[in-house]
Amino acid sequence: MDWALIVKAGLALAGIGILIAVLLSTAARKFHVDVDERVEQILGVLPGANCGACGNPSCFGAAEAMAAERIPVTSCVAGGQDVASGVAHVLGQDTPSVETVVSVRHCGGGTNASRSFAYSGATSCNVVAKLSGGDLKCPAGCFGYGDCVKACPFDAMSLDERNLPVIDLAKCTGCGICIAECPRSGSGLLELVTDEGAVVVRCSSHDRPKERKAYCSMCCIACKKCEKACPADAIHVIDLNAVVDFAKCTACGQCVAVCPQSCIDITGRLALASAASIDGCGSKVEGFVPLETKEPVAAGVRDDAS
Amino acid sequence: MQQMSWLTQLGLLLIGAALVQNILLTRFIALCSFFGISNSMKTSVGMSLAVIFVMVMASSATWIFYYAVLKPLGVGEFLYIPAFILVIAGLVQFVEMYLRKYVPTLYRAMGIYLPLITTNCAVLAAATESVKPGFFKMNMPYNFSFVQAVVYTLGVALGYGFALLCFTALRERLDVAPTLRSLKGAPMSFIAAGLLSLGYIGLGSLFGL
Numbered sequence: 001m002d003w004a005l006i007v008k009a010g011l012a013l014a015g016i017g018i019l020i021a022v023l024l025s026t027a028a029r030k031f032h033v034d035v036d037e038r039v040e041q042i043l044g045v046l047p048g049a050n051c052g053a054c055g056n057p058s059c060f061g062a063a064e065a066m067a068a069e070r071i072p073v074t075s076c077v078a079g080g081q082d083v084a085s086g087v088a089h090v091l092g093q094d095t096p097s098v099e100t101v102v103s104v105r106h107c108g109g110g111t112n113a114s115r116s117f118a119y120s121g122a123t124s125c126n127v128v129a130k131l132s133g134g135d136l137k138c139p140a141g142c143f144g145y146g147d148c149v150k151a152c153p154f155d156a157m158s159l160d161e162r163n164l165p166v167i168d169l170a171k172c173t174g175c176g177i178c179i180a181e182c183p184r185s186g187s188g189l190l191e192l193v194t195d196e197g198a199v200v201v202r203c204s205s206h207d208r209p210k211e212r213k214a215y216c217s218m219c220c221i222a223c224k225k226c227e228k229a230c231p232a233d234a235i236h237v238i239d240l241n242a243v244v245d246f247a248k249c250t251a252c253g254q255c256v257a258v259c260p261q262s263c264i265d266i267t268g269r270l271a272l273a274s275a276a277s278i279d280g281c282g283s284k285v286e287g288f289v290p291l292e293t294k295e296p297v298a299a300g301v302r303d304d305a306s
Numbered sequence: 307m308q309q310m311s312w313l314t315q316l317g318l319l320l321i322g323a324a325l326v327q328n329i330l331l332t333r334f335i336a337l338c339s340f341f342g343i344s345n346s347m348k349t350s351v352g353m354s355l356a357v358i359f360v361m362v363m364a365s366s367a368t369w370i371f372y373y374a375v376l377k378p379l380g381v382g383e384f385l386y387i388p389a390f391i392l393v394i395a396g397l398v399q400f401v402e403m404y405l406r407k408y409v410p411t412l413y414r415a416m417g418i419y420l421p422l423i424t425t426n427c428a429v430l431a432a433a434t435e436s437v438k439p440g441f442f443k444m445n446m447p448y449n450f451s452f453v454q455a456v457v458y459t460l461g462v463a464l465g466y467g468f469a470l471l472c473f474t475a476l477r478e479r480l481d482v483a484p485t486l487r488s489l490k491g492a493p494m495s496f497i498a499a500g501l502l503s504l505g506y507i508g509l510g511s512l513f514g515l
Contacts, residue, residue, distance in 0.1 A: 009381045016375075016389060020396035027400050031407035057348075127484045 038090055039067045045086035046076055049153045053077035053175035066091070074098050078154070078173035101174035101192040103167055107142040108202030108218035108263050110162035129183035137215035140187040140205040148178035148190065169195065169267070198251030199235075200267040201242045209240065220263050226255035235264075316457045323461025326510055329428050330469040331503040336428035340470060341495060345481075349419075350474040354467030356419040358460070361432050363401065364394040365459040368433040369452055382437075390433050391425070398424045432462045473502060 042063040049059070054075040056062040065071045066087055073087040073096060080100045088095050119128055119135040125143040128134045136143055144163030156171035157178060165178075179190045188204050203220035205212050212219040222240040234248035235255050242255075242264065256264045310318070329335050343349045368390045376382035376389060402420050405413040413420070423429055436455035450458060476498050485494050 005381065008379050009385050012375065012379055012381055012385060013388060013392070016392050016396075020392060024396060024399055024403075027403050031403040033406050122484060122487050122490075126482065130484065 036064075036067050039063045041090045042066050042087050045079075045083055045090060047078050047083065047173070049078060049175075051078050051153050051173075051175040051177055053173075053177070072096075077101070078175045080173065100195045102169050102172045102195045103174060103176070103178055103190055104193050104197070104200045104267060105142065105165060105167060105190055106201060106204035107140070107164065107189055108265075109136075109138060109141040109216045110144050110160075110164040110218075112162065112218045113138050113141050113216040114214075126181070126183050134183075138205055138212070138219075139207065140184060140189060140203075141216065142184065142189055147181045147183070151177050151181040153177060194246055197244065197246040198249055198266065199244055199253070199256060200265050201244065202263045202265055203241060203261075206239050206241055218263055219261060221261055223260060225258045225260065226264060229254040229258040316454065319454060319458050320461040320464075323458050324465035324468065325506070328465045328469055328506050328509075329431065329462050330466055330473075331499075331506040332510075335431050336426055336466065339423070339426060339428075340473065340499070341492075343419075344470060344474045344477055344495075347471075347474050347478060350470050352416055353419045353423075354470055356416040356423055357426070357428065357466050358463040359416070360394075360398055360401075360420065360423050361429050361459050361463040361466075362456060364397060364429050365433040365436045366452070366456050367397050368393055369436050369450075369455045372437045386434065386437065387430070390430060394429060394433060395424050428462070428466060432459045435462075469502070469506075473499060476502065 039060075040063075043060060046059040046063060050057075052058075054062050054071065054077055056065055056071070056075075062071070062075060066073055066075065069091075073091060073093060074084045076083045076087070079086075081098045084098045085095045114137050115135040116137050117135050119131070121127060121131075123145045125134075125145045125147040128143055128145060133139070134143055142164055144159065144165075146157075146159045146163075146165060148165050149157040149159055153175070154171050154173055156168045156173070157165045158168070160166045174192050174195075176192055179185050179192065182190050184190075184204075187206075193200075201220055202218060203212075203216075205216075205219055209219075209221040209223075213221060220237075220240075220242050222237050222242070224237050226235045226242055227237055231252060231254060232248045232250045234245045234250070235242055236245070237243075244255075253266060256266055327333060330337065330340050339353065343353050371389070371393050372382055372386060376385060398421065402413070405416075405420070436450055436459055477495055480494050480498060489497070
C-alpha cells in the first residue's frame with residue numbers, strides 16, 4: 001500500500017476543507033447583512049397562503065415590501081382588518097381601517113339553465129368554454145364544473161346540488177383567484193363586492209329577457225319591479241340587468257321580496273349575521289326549480305329572504 | 307482531422323455542448339431540476355440564470371484547482387470528485403454571501419436556486435468534463451485548455467437553459483390544453499419531454515459533427 005499517496009490525499013482534502021472554512025468564516029463576517037427582523041414578525045401575521053392578490057409573488061415578498069414601506073400595511077387583501085392591524089402593530093403605525101371585499105356569484109342557473117349539448121369531457125369550465133363557447137346556452141352563466149372551487153386557496157367555495165359554486169363568506173377573503181380562473185369573468189359572473197353588500201342579483205346576462213327566459217328559468221327579466229320597490233333608490237336595471245348600488249342599499253330586503261324570478265338574494269356578512277347559512281338561494285334546496293317547470297319560484301320560500 | 311482555426315474550434319465546442327450533446331435532452335443529466343421547476347416560466351428563468359452563472363464559475367475554479375493542486379500532488383485520478391464537491395460548495399456559498407451584500411438584485415433574481423444547484427449533477431458533470439472530457443465524443447483535443455473548458459461549460463449551461471425554457475413553455479401550454487384526464491400533469495410532461503428529446507436527435511448531425 002502506498003502510504004505516501006494516502007497521506008497526500010488526506011492532506012489535500014483536509015487542506016481544502018480548512019482553507020474553505022477559513023475563507024467562508026471570514027466572508028461571513030465581512031459580507032454580513034443586517035436582516036430586518038420585522039420581516040419575520042410580519043410574515044407571522046400574514047395568512048401565508050401565498051395567494052398573490054397583493055401583487056407580490058409570496059407572503060415573504062409582501063412582508064419584505066411592507067417592512068420597507070414600499071406597499072401599505074393594508075395591502076394584504078386576504079388578511080383584511082386583522083392582518084392590517086397586526087402588521088401596523090409590528091411596524092408601530094396607527095391601526096388603519098380596511099374595506100373588506102368578498103366574491104359573489106351573479107348566476108342562479110346551474111341545472112336550471114339549459115344546455116346545447118351533452119358534455120362528458122374533462123370537468124373543467126375552462127375546457128368546456130373552448131368547445132364552441134361551451135355547453136351552456138346562456139352566454140354569461142355559470143358552467144358549474146367548479147374551476148373556481150379547485151382554485152380557491154382558502155377552501156371557501158363548494159359546488160351545491162345545482163352545480164353552482166357557493167361561496168362561504170366566513171372563509172372568503174376576496175383574493176380574486178376564483179375570478180382569474182373563471183372563463184366567464186369577462187361578463188362579470190364572479191365579482192368582488194364589499195362584504196357589507198346585502199343583496200346580490202343572481203344573473204349577469206345582458207340578452208333580451210325573452211331570449212334569456214328561453215334558456216334559463218332563474219334569470220333577471222329586467223321587469224324593474226325591484227327598482228320600483230326599493231325605498232332607497234339603490235337598485236337599477238342597467239343594460240337589461242339589475243345592478244345594486246351598495247353605497248345606497250339599506251339591506252331592507254324589499255327587492256328580494258318582489259322579484260318574480262327569485263333572482264335577488266340576501267348575502268353579505270352583515271345581512272347574514274348568523275354566518276352559518278351563507279350564499280343565499282344558491283345553497284337552498286327550496287330555490288331549486290327543475291328545468292321542465294318554468295314556473296317562477298314564489299318569493300319568500302327561502303328562509304333567508306325575509 | 308482538418309486543421310481548424312481556434313475560433314472555429316471554440317464555436318463548434320460551444321454549439322456541440324449546447325445542442326448536439328444537450329445535457330438534459332440528449333444525455334439525461336440533471337433531469338430532477340428539469341421536471342421539478344419547469345412548471346412556471348418565472349422560476350425557469352431564475353434557474354437558467356443561476357445555472358449559467360454557477361456552472362461557468364464552478365468549472366473555471368475546479369479547472370484551476372485540478373491543474374494547480376490535485377495533479378502536482380498526483381492524487382487527481384481518484385480524488386477529483388470529493389475535491390470538486392468541496393470546492394464548488396465552498397465557492398457557491400462564498401458567492402452567495404458576496405451577492406447578498408453587494409448585488410442584492412441579482413441575489414433576489416436567482417433566489418433559492420443559487421444554493422440549491424450547489425450539488426446539482428449538471429454542475430459537477432460540467433466541472434468533471436472540463437478536466438476529463440471522456441465521454442464527450444467530438445474531434446477535440448483530449449485535455450481542455452482553460453479557455454476551452456470555460457467555453458465548453460458555457461455551452462452546457464446555455465444548452466440547459468434553452469432546453470429548460472423550451473420545456474417550460476410547452477408545459478405552460480399543456481396545462482390549459484384539453485389533454486386526457488388520465489394523462490394530465492406528470493404523464494403528459496414526460497411524454498412532452500420524450501418528444502422534445504426526439505427532436506434533439508436531429509441536431510446530432512448538425513454541421514456533420
